[in-house]
Every structure is written in C-alpha cells, then in structure tokens.
Amino acid sequence: MPKDALKGRDFIAITDVSRRELEALFETADYMQKHVKGGTDALKGRILCTLFFEPSTRTRLSFETAMLRLGGGVTGFADPSASRTVTGESLADTVRMADSYGNAIVLRHRIEGAARLASQVAQVPIINAGDGTQHHPTQTLTDLYTIRKEFGTVDGTSIAILGDLKHTRSASSLCLGLTHFKDVSLFLVSPEQLRTKDEVKDLMKAARLNFVETDDVEKVIPQVDALYVTRVQKERITPEEYEKARGSYIITAKMLKRAKDKMIVMHHLPRIEEIPLEVDYTRHARYFEQAANGLPVRMSLLSHLVE
Amino acid sequence: MSTVKKYTDVIIRLPADTARSVLGLTKSKGIDIRTSDSGDTVGLPEATEGLLLKVRLLHPQARFAIRKGRREEKLEVELPEKIAALMNCPNPSCVTSQPKEPAAPEFKVVREEPLTLQCLYCGRYVPKGGITPDLFEVTRFIPPAKSTF
Numbered sequence: 003m004p005k006d007a008l009k010g011r012d013f014i015a016i017t018d019v020s021r022r023e024l025e026a027l028f029e030t031a032d033y034m035q036k037h038v039k040g041g042t043d044a045l046k047g048r049i050l051c052t053l054f055f056e057p058s059t060r061t062r063l064s065f066e067t068a069m070l071r072l073g074g075g076v077t078g079f080a081d082p083s084a085s086r087t088v089t090g091e092s093l094a095d096t097v098r099m100a101d102s103y104g105n106a107i108v109l110r111h112r113i114e115g116a117a118r119l120a121s122q123v124a125q126v127p128i129i130n131a132g133d134g135t136q137h138h139p140t141q142t143l144t145d146l147y148t149i150r151k152e153f154g155t156v157d158g159t160s161i162a163i164l165g166d167l168k169h170t171r172s173a174s175s176l177c178l179g180l181t182h183f184k185d186v187s188l189f190l191v192s193p194e195q196l197r198t199k200d201e202v203k204d205l206m207k208a209a210r211l212n213f214v215e216t217d218d219v220e221k222v223i224p225q226v227d228a229l230y231v232t233r234v235q236k237e238r239i240t241p242e243e244y245e246k247a248r249g250s251y252i253i254t255a256k257m258l259k260r261a262k263d264k265m266i267v268m269h270h271l272p273r274i275e276e277i278p279l280e281v282d283y284t285r286h287a288r289y290f291e292q293a294a295n296g297l298p299v300r301m302s303l304l305s306h307l308v309e
Numbered sequence: 310m311s312t313v314k315k316y317t318d319v320i321i322r323l324p325a326d327t328a329r330s331v332l333g334l335t336k337s338k339g340i341d342i343r344t345s346d347s348g349d350t351v352g353l354p355e356a357t358e359g360l361l362l363k364v365r366l367l368h369p370q371a372r373f374a375i376r377k378g379r380r381e382e383k384l385e386v387e388l389p390e391k392i393a394a395l396m397n398c399p400n401p402s403c404v405t406s407q408p409k410e411p412a413a414p415e416f417k418v419v420r421e422e423p424l425t426l427q428c429l430y431c432g433r434y435v436p437k438g439g440i441t442p443d444l445f446e447v448t449r450f451i452p453p454a455k456s457t458f
Contacts, residue, residue, distance in 0.1 A: 092409035115404035115430030119412045134402060136432045201427065201434050204419065 008306040012121040012128045016139040016179040017205070024182055028147055030302035031295075038297050043073035044305050051104035052078035053096065054131070055111040060271060060293050061131045061140065065108050068300035074308075077103065094123045101126050106308045109133070127307040136201070138171040141270055142179040144299045145172070148292045149228055152266055156180070162189035162222045165232035165251050165276065166239075167198040172270040173232050174202045181209035188213040189222045193247045195239065219251060224260045229253070229286075230268045231276050255280045268292050314358040316384065318376040321351040321361075323368050333442045334363050352376075359395060361386045363445050366396065369424045392416045392426065394451045396444045403431035411452040 008023055019027070034042075050069040054062050058080070066076045078100070093116055100107050101124040109120050114134025121128040132138040149156050161180065167173045167190055177198060180186050188206075190198050190213055197215060206213055216222060223229065234247045252275060253267065266288040269277055273289070281287055321331065328342045328349035341352035353360075364371050365386045373384040393415045398405045405414040405428070412430055419425040419434065426435040 090409070093404070093407075094409075094411050112402070113404050113407060114400065114402050114432065115412065115428070118430050119404045119410055123411070134431060199433075201432055 006306055010127060010309050011307055012117075012130075013139055013303065013307060014117045014121055014128065014130045015137045016142045016175055017181070018139070021182045024143075024146070027143060027299070027302050027306060028150055030305060031147055031298040034298035034301040034305070037071060037301070041071040041073065045069065045105075045308055046073035048072075048074040048105040048308050049103065050074055050076050050078075050304065050308075051100035051107045052076060052080070052131075053100060053107060053109045053111075054078070054080045055082045055093075055109075055116075056132065058110055058131065060296055061110065062108075064293075064296040064300050065129075065131065065140075065304075068297055068304055071297070072301055072304055074105075074304075078108075094119060097124050097128075100124070106304065127309075129303065129307065132171055135169050135171050136174045136199075137178075138175045138270075139179075140296070140300060140303060141172045142175040143303065144292060144296045145176050145230065145268065145270070146179050146182075147299050148266075148268060148288060148295050151295065152264075152288065153227060156183040156186065158185045159183075159228065160187040160189075160226045161228045161230060162191050162219070162226045163230045163232070164191040164219055164253075166196045166234045166247075167192045167232070168196045169235045170232040170270075173230070174199065176230060177202050177206055177211075177213075181206055181211050186211060187225075189226060190215045191217065191219050191222055191251075193217055193243070195243055196234070196247060219253075220257060220260075223257060223265075224262065226265060227262065228266050228268055229261070230270075231273070232270065233272070233274050233276055251276055253277050253281060255284050258284055258286050261286060316356050316358075316361070316375060317354065319353040319356040319361070319384070320374045320376055320381060321353070321364055322372040322374075323349045323351065323364075324370055325349060327368055330367060330442050331364055334367075334445060335360055358386075362388070362392070362395065366392075366424070366426075366440050367442065367445075369421075388418045388421055388424075390418060391429070392418065394447060396440070397447055397449075398428040398431060398433075399435055399439045399441075399444060400428065400431050400433050403428055403433070405430050408449055411450070413451045414447070 069076050097120040106127045108129045108131050110131040111133050116133045117130035163173050236244050267286045269289040325348050328351050331351050339354045343350045373386050374381040375384050394413045398414050405412045415429045416426040419427050
C-alpha cells in the first residue's frame with residue numbers, strides 16, 4: 003500500500019492539498035461515517051492539542067470528538083484566559099510547548115498568519131481551525147464534502163455564496179476550495195462594500211473558476227444547486243452599512259419557492275437572522291447535516307495527518 | 310556568505326516632490342537632490358541593491374542610472390519574486406506585525422504593473438499607496454532565513 007502523502011503534513015489552507023488528496027479525504031470521511039458513534043482505535047495512544055484563542059463551538063467540539071472517536075486523547079484550551087498567553091506568552095512559545103506534548107495541534111487565532119507561523123515552529127502537523135479572514139480549511143472540507151454527498155460530485159455544480167464575502171473566512175476559503183473542481187459556476191452575492199477580496203478573486207481567475215459578482219439574491223436562487231449563506235459581520239462595518247446589508251440577505255421560505263427542487267441551503271453557523279426558523283422546515287435546509295458532516299470529515303483528516 | 314551588492318554614482322529620477330522620501334532610507338553622505346516641476350533627481354555616491362529596491366517599491370515610476378563620467382548608463386532595478394526581511398507588513402493583524410513572534414516579513418510580487426505585493430503570512434495584498442517609508446524601518450528581530458513558502 004503506498005505511503006499516505008498527507009501523513010505528517012500541515013493543513014493551513016485548502017489549497018495546500020491536491021484534488022486527488024481531497025478525494026482521498028472524502029473517501030475516508032465516507033468510511034468514518036460508519037464510526038461516528040461507535041468509534042475506532044485508529045489513533046489510539048495519540049494526543050491532539052487544541053489551542054483555541056478565539057471562540058468556537060462546532061469546530062472545537064467536532065475536532066475533540068473526532069480524536070476521541072479515533073481512540074486518541076485531547077488536551078488544550080478553549081479559552082486563552084486560562085493559559086499563559088494572558089501573561090504575555092507568545093503564540094510561538096505556546097505552540098512549541100504543545101508540539102512537545104501532542105501528536106498534532108489544532109489552532110484557531112485572530113492573528114492572520116498565525117497557523118503559518120505555528121507550522122514553522124512545530125514538528126507535529128498544524129491544522130488551521132481559522133485564522134484571520136481568509137482561511138478555514140476544515141470548514142471548507144466539510145462544505146465540499148456536503149456538496150459532494152448531496153450531488154455525487156462538486157464538479158459541474160452551480161453555487162452561490164451570500165453575505166459578507168469580504169470578512170467571512172469560511173466564504174473566502176470555500177472560494178479557494180472550489181478552485182480544485184471543474185465546471186463550477188459560482189455566484190458571489192453581496193453588497194458592493196462586502197465583496198470578495200482581490201486576493202481570493204485573483205486565485206480564482208488563475209484557476210479559471212467562473213464567478214459572477216452580484217447583489218441580487220432573488221435572481222440567483224433559481225439558478226443554483228447550493229446556496230451558501232453567511233452572516234453579515236456587524237462588528238466590521240458601519241451601522242448604516244449593516245442596516246442596508248442585513249435586510250437584503252434574509253433568506254425566507256417564500257424566496258426558496260423559486261429554487262430548484264434539489265437545491266440545498268448551507269450555512270457555516272452560527273446563524274443570527276439571515277436564515278429564519280421557517281427555512282429549517284423546508285426540503286432545502288442542509289446546515290445541520292453540514293455541521294454533522296464536520297465530524298467524519300475531521301476524523302478523516304486526523305487519521306490521514308497524524309503519525 | 311552572501312555579499313551586499315553596491316553601486317556607485319547612482320542617479321534616481323522620481324516624480325516631483327518625492328525626493329525627500331529617499332533621504333529617510335539612507336544615512337549615506339553627499340546626497341545630491343535637485344527638484345523641478347517636472348520631477349526630482351537624487352544623486353547617491355553609493356547605494357546598496359537593497360536601498361534601490363526600497364526606492365523602486367516606494368516609487369514604482371522611479372528610473373535609475375549610473376553616472377560614468379559625462380555619460381549615464383541605465384540601471385535596471387529588478388523586482389525579485391520574493392521580498393524577505395526588507396519591509397514590514399502594513400496589516401496590524403498580521404503575525405509579522407506582532408513584536409514577540411519570530412516571523413520575518415516576506416512578500417510575493419504578484420504583479421509589477423500595478424505593483425502588487427502579497428504578504429506570505431497574512432495573505433493580504435499591500436493596498437494601493439500602502440508602501441510608505443516607515444514600513445522599511447524593520448527594527449524587530451529577524452530569525453535566521455528558513456523560508457517555508
């Protein structure tokens with residue numbers, strides 16, 4: 003059996019892996035689906051260090067559960083105030099310690115490039131659980147897996163990403179993730195001031211990923227297979243801009259009446275008001291399944307990376 | 310061991326009212342500045358390759374030459390693919406902007422026209438007009454070169 007090319011690698015950005023490696027991760031996630039309740043002993047005796055310098059619910063819980071379901075152990079913190087960082091310890095020093103204790107490190111940090119630096123000071127694999135506004139590769143793995151599971155493939159699908167595309171790392175990361183696939187039609191739906199960053203658009207252009215920028219969600223809904231909704235990040239824009247943006251992007255059950263039968267609504271969660279409860283009861287809602295997919299996907303990732 | 314490449318009798322032609330910005334980049338003596346409405350000219354008795362690169366980044370329209378007697382010979386200051394430990398990232402949220410972290414600022418030249426640099430840590434483009442003289446004051450500790458990019 004060939005050596006797993008992912009073994010021992012860092013996972014900082016979704017573009018760090020090839021299409022073939024993505025498919026291998028998805029296939030293992032299919033296998034892990036059978037073990038999300040019973041577990042395996044694939045990583046027995048290994049320790050995962052989870053360093054969360056920013057709040058997280060799904061990402062942290064699913065990583066910790068994934069490691070436990072793989073037979074390994076977990077240490078770390080969910081609140082940096084409980085660590086030495088409050089006394090001014092640097093990120094690099096904290097990572098060096100975790101490096102000596104565990105077999106892999108999952109890191110979330112508000113500082114942009116934190117995961118890249120961590121990968122330079124640590125010997126064990128660093129998994130980026132979100133840094134800054136650009137990368138959240140394990141969310142993207144989960145998102146792509148959800149689309150693949152629904153439609154059999156990501157190739158040839160038509161996808162809209164909606165909301166604050168400038169500041170939402172899950173949105174930027176998904177755009178980058180879609181560059182791995184063929185014949186994807188991408189609609190980037192946002193108000194002018196919250197458009198996707200040039201850094202991301204340039205990479206999509208280089209990968210010849212077709213995308214259209216628009217602010218008209220009603221026009222886009224009938225055309226897509228998946229509508230990926232994000233929260234407008236109130237804290238990053240002016241109150242006037244927020245008021246203008248928020249009303250435009252509340253997805254109602256009525257709006258979804260014009261959608262394709264099999265269209266799915268996705269959200270990286272938490273949702274605030276952009277998807278009202280009524281949508282949960284339509285055939286289109288997939289955000290809870292999407293969140294649940296985070297477990298087998300992270301089990302797959304850990305089983306491939308951890309030595 | 311790498312050696313610092315130096316040039317003598319360098320002439321830099323810049324847009325009007327911009328010559329002063331070069332003064333802050335060097336402690337060299339004998340700098341000759343001439344200004345006019347059509348543009349400024351800076352004469353440097355000596356300049357390192359790094360200094361010329363800084364001027365090129367600060368003023369993409371700058372033109373360089375070497376004085377050879379009464380003649381001038383055009384000097385091409387080429388942008389490398391990557392620029393390491395020469396300037397800070399203007400993004401205050403970048404890990405290279407955190408004084409305690411051992412991360413040396415490193416940029417990729419995405420395109421020359423218009424000049425677009427991308428920080429290899431935070432991934433952000435340096436915004437238009439974002440390269441200012443103060444970015445070249447790299448006073449922090451720079452760890453030994455071990456680029457992983």
